Amino acid sequence: MAFKKAVRQRAKARIGICGPAGSGKTMSALKLAFGIVGPGGRIALLDTENESASLYAHLGDYDVDVIKPPFTVEKYIGGIREAERLGYDLLIIDSLSHAWAGTGGILEFVDAKAEGKGNKFAGWREATPKHNSLVDAMLQSPMHIIATMRSKTEYILVEDEKGKKVPKKVGMAPVQREGMDYEFSLVFDVDQERHIATSSKDRTEIFDGFFGKLSEEHGRSIREWLDSGEPVQQPAPKPEQGQPAGLQFISPDQVLELEAKISEVGADRKKFLGFMGVKRLEEIPTERMAAAVKALEAKTKKEGTSSNVTDITTALAARRIPFQLNEEAGEVHAKPSYQDSSSKEFLKAKGFKWNPSDKAWVFKQAA
Template structure:
C-alpha cells in the first residue's frame, strides 16, 4: 500500500575515492570520529599493508588486517564480526582490493574463464552474485559504513599561476565495479596534491559545491543529518490524519525550465531524477529547485555545441571519471570509457567526440 514518502533515520554509506597517497584513510577516520561521537566504536578493515594503524594518534579505533587473497568472503566475514562485536562504524580500507586485488573479483573471473576454455560469461555468472553479496553486506549493515576506493590516475593539462599549461596528476574512475558509487549516500573524490575533497554524489545536500579537506566537524554534520530523519517507529505509528501535508512542489513553469535545461546540457534524464530522489520532475520540492538547476548547470556545454579548450574538456572528463589521454601535438583528446558505460558514450557524443576504430577511443579535435 502506498504511503507518503518520509526520510527515515539511516546509517551513513560513504565512499571516498582517490589515487594512492591522496589521504583517503585519514579523511575516512576524521569523518568516522565525527559521525560516531566521543563514545562511538570504530572498526577498520585494513587491506593496505597495515597503513590504517599509522593514524592511531587521531583517536581510538580497532583494526583487523586482511591479507591476500582479497576474497569477497573475507570482507563479508569482517563486516559480520564487527557487527557481532558492537561497533558503530566500519571503515573498509580499501574496497578496491575486493575487485582488482589478488584473489579479487577480476582475478576470480579470469580463473573461471580459463577453466571454461575462454568463456568469460561463465566467470561473470559466478562472480556477479559474489560481488552483490558484498554490496548487500555493506548496505544492510546496522553500522555506519565508509569505504575507500583507489582511483585510476591520468595526467591532465591545467593552467598554472602564469597561465602556462602544466601536467597535473588526477584521480579518475574508482577501481571498482562500474556504477558502484550509486550505492552510497555520499561520495567524495580526494586529490593527491593537496588532499582536497570534492563531492561527486551528495544526497544530503550538505556538501553542495564543497571543496576542502574533510574534518571531524564534517562527520558531525553528517550525523546530524542522519539523525534528523523520522524514526521508523514514529513513521509506522503515524495515521493518515496526523501526517502533515507534503512540501510544495515546483510549478509547471519550473518543470518546463528544467526540461529545457536537461535538453540543453544533454543530461541523462533518469540519472538526474535519481539524483533528485524523485520519479518525475513535477515531484521535485520547490525548495530544491535551486539545487536542481545547479546540478544541471554543472554539466552545461557551450551553447554553439563546439568544444571548449583542452582544459575545459579534460576538466569535464575528469569530473565524470571518464579515462582519457591527451595528444598535445595534434590537439586531440582520446576518451576511453568502458564498453558497458553507455551513459558516458552518449555524453561524449554530445560534446562532439567521434569514435575512432584506429585508436579504439572516442576522439575530439580541439581548436588550435
C-alpha cells in the same frame, strides 16, 4: 500493494571516498568517522593497504583488522560480520577496490574461471552473486559504513605559476564495479595534490558545492542529518505460518560458517537459500543449521575432491586458515592451529598431505 506518504527515516551512513594513492582517503575517512560516532563511539577499520591504517592512530581511538591477499569477497563479508558481532558503531573499509581488482578479487576470480574456456561468461555468472553479496552485507549492516576506493589515475598537462606545462596526476573513475557509487548516500572525490574533497553525490544536500578538506565537524553534520529523520518503526516479528512463536535463528558465527562452506563447495547461493526456504542466511532457524551444513557437505562429496589452486586458496581464505602459495611449484602450504581439528579434516578432504619437514599441510596442483 498500497501507497503511503513518503517519510525520511533515521539511517546509517553509507559513504564512499575515492581518490588516487596519496590523496588522503584514509585520514579523511577517519576524521568523518570520529565526527559521526562522537565521544565514546567505537570505530573498526578493515585494512587492505599493507597495514598502513595504524599510521593515523594519533587521530583517536579505533581498532584495525588487516586483510591480506587473496582479497576475496568472503574475507570482506567476514570482516563486516565480525565487526557487527563485536558491537562497533562504524566500520571503515580501506580499501574496497581490492575486492574488485586486487589479488584474489572478483576480476581475478573471473579470469581463473575463464582459463582454457575462451570466454568469461561462466566466471561472471558466479562472480556477480559474489559481488552482490558484498554490497548487500554493506547496505544491510546495522553499522555506519565508510568505504575508500582507489581512483584510476591519469596524467594531464597543466600550466604552473610560471606558465610552463607540467604533468599533474588526477583521479578518474573509482576502481570498483561500474555503478558502485549508486550504493552510497555520499561520495567524495579527494584530490591528491592538496587533499581537497569535492562531493560527486550527496543525498544530504549538506555538501552541495563543497570544496575543502574533510573534518570531524563534517562528520558531526552528517550524523545530525542522519538522526533528523523519523524513528524507524520496528514491527514486532510475527511467526510465519507453521512456525512457532519465539523461533530462534542461527548466530553470526554460524552465518560465517555457512558463508565459508558455500564458497568452499562452490554452491549456488540463491539455490541454497531456496532449498532452505529463506531469503537470507540469517533467517535459517537454529534447529535447521545441521541440515544446512549436511546439504553443503553432500555437495562436496558429490563433486569429489578435485580442486585447482585458485579454488583452494579461496576456500582457505573463507575459513581463515593461514596459508602460503608457491605459484611456481603449484603448491599451497596450509598451517592451521594445532588444535583446529575441523580445519585438518577439511584439508584432508581437499587432498592436502602432511609434510613433517615443513610442518605444514601441502596441496600440489595436478599436472
